[in-house]
Each structure stands twice: as structure tokens, then as C-alpha cells.
Amino acid sequence: MTDRNQTKESPEKKAAGLYAASLVKDGDAVGLGTGSTVAYTIKELGRRVREENLNIVGVVTSYQSEMIAIEAGVPLTSLAETPKLDIAIDGADQFDSNLFAIKGGGAAHTREKIVSMSADRFVVVSDPGKKSEILTVAVPIEVMPFGRELVTKSLKDLGGEPVLRAAAKKDGPVITDNGNFVIDCTFGEIKTPQELAAKISQIPGVVEHGIFMNVDEVVIGKTDGTIEIIKL
Missing domain, CATH: 3.40.50.1360 (Rossmann fold)
Incomplete structure (x- = not known):
């Protein structure tokens, strides 16, 4: 087995x-x-x-x-x-x-x-x-489904390129263990992670971001x- x-x-x-x-x-x-x-x-x-x-x-x-x-x-x-x-x-x-x-x-x-x-x-x-040396990968952001559109617009306003994470073996988006969506947002080189983290956290509908x-x-x-x- x-x-x-x-x-x-x-x-x-x-x-x-x-x-x-x-x-x-x-x-x-x-x-x-x-x-x-x-x-x-x-x-x-x-x-x-x-x-x-x-x-x-x-x-x-x-x-x-x-x-x-x-x-x-x-x-x-x-x-x-x-x-x-x-x-x-x-x-x-x-x-x-x-x-x-x-x-x-x-x-x-x-x-x-x-x-x-x-x-x-x-x-x-x-x-x-x-x-x-510098963070470059996309930042995963857990988002309440109700706030998806606002979060997407706000991330674009921050200079990001947000993409809703799609499930691999089912139609539709990935659903977290908490019942939410995940948006992967690319920002290029993240030279000031603390500043970006604070700005993402202020967006209504964001549950948590992946900057630790x-x-x-x-x-x-x-x-x-x-x-x-x-x-x-």
C-alpha cells in the first residue's frame, strides 16, 4: 500500500x-x-x-x-x-x-x-x-470571497499583479482550510517587506498575507x- x-x-x-x-x-x-x-x-x-x-x-x-x-x-x-x-x-x-x-x-x-x-x-x-538577497516571489494573500474584487483592485493600486489561485484538480479557485480564496500577487523586487506588509494588511477583505x-x-x-x- x-x-x-x-x-x-x-x-x-x-x-x-x-x-x-x-x-x-x-x-x-x-x-x-x-x-x-x-x-x-x-x-x-x-x-x-x-x-x-x-x-x-x-x-x-x-x-x-x-x-x-x-x-x-x-x-x-x-x-x-x-x-x-x-x-x-x-x-x-x-x-x-x-x-x-x-x-x-x-x-x-x-x-x-x-x-x-x-x-x-x-x-x-x-x-x-x-x-x-531580495524577496521576489508572489505574495499569497488569503481573501474573504466577498471582498475579492476590492482586494484585487487595491493590490493593483499598490503596483501588484494579483491572480486568483485556481485549484489543480477541481474547477474554480483554491479554498483554504478557513473557507477563503487565495490571491497570489507579484510585486517584483520587494525591497521593503515591512512597508508592503502593512499596506496589504490595511485592505478590507484581506484575512492575512504571506510576508513573515x-x-x-x-x-x-x-x-x-x-x-x-x-x-x-
Whole structure:
């Protein structure tokens, strides 16, 4: 039988994901992000729970992460039960030299931001291709369906090129775990992420954007299984 969460193995992502799992200590409450790199972290934490009797609880950011965590045997809780987390681990679409990051390729960035902001320490796991001197990838923006047209116009007024994210295997747009749309907006080189983040947040109908400004460190996995750690 094929594991429904199985993906083609990446040595870079695996190295970063496994190292991040080693940062989790006994008794920790852990925020578990979404994506292929964090999947390695979740599965490794499950192994540590089984084989090392690691005592932890996890808060997931998506249904995908929840399924992987349940299969791996990671005990789960919620922010309602455990509002303060010791560490959050997540991936990124891109990060710059100041550790500003863009996230939301998996359309879970609203919950990911809430979880990461609830943690004392936010660690991003990545492969080398996500590193950039300046942010350039499209910013995912979760939008209330009712506000789609206003948000689209407002993003264009900011100089962006907004595109409603379409679902891959169904007609119509992607629907987030919160029941909203996602607009991917390209701005070219984002030289002042803080300013852009503030402007996007002020648009009525925007639930949350994918610019993260609270990354404490980035773990980059290499093809030979080693890792590089970047901190400010």
C-alpha cells in the first residue's frame, strides 16, 4: 500500500527537516507547519515519540499536517488548550538576507502565521533554492470571497499583479482550510517587506498575507546531508 503522504525524497529537505526535529526538547509544545520539508520533521518527531519516549504535543497548521502527524503518532493539541508554544517549525517559499520570508504556497499561511507568532522560537526549514538577497516571489494573500474584487483592485493600486489561485484538480479557485480564496500577487523586487506588509494588511477583505517578519533562524539542508544555519 502506498503512503498517501509519500513524496519523492529530497536529501536537502530531509536534512533540514530532521535537524529541526532534533531542536525539539522533552516537554515542548510544538507548532507544526505545512509542506514537504516539514513533513520530514513531523515524521521524525513521531519516531522520537515512539522510540525515545519523547513527551511533546503538537499544534498543526493544516489538515495535511494533521494527517501526517496522526499517522506518525505525534500527540496533538490546539491553541485553545495550549496557547503558548515553545517552538514552531515551518517551511518557506523564499527568504531574504534579513530573514523576511514569504510563505503560503500550501495556502495555509494564515494558520501558519498564528502558530508561529504563538511560539517563543520560529525555525524555518528550507533547501538552498529558497534563499534570495531580495524577496521576489508572489505574495499569497488569503481573501474573504466577498471582498475579492476590492482586494484585487487595491493590490493593483499598490503596483501588484494579483491572480486568483485556481485549484489543480477541481474547477474554480483554491479554498483554504478557513473557507477563503487565495490571491497570489507579484510585486517584483520587494525591497521593503515591512512597508508592503502593512499596506496589504490595511485592505478590507484581506484575512492575512504571506510576508513573515518573525523568523528567528533558517535551517538549510544540503545535498550531502549537512545543514547550514542562518541567524541574525
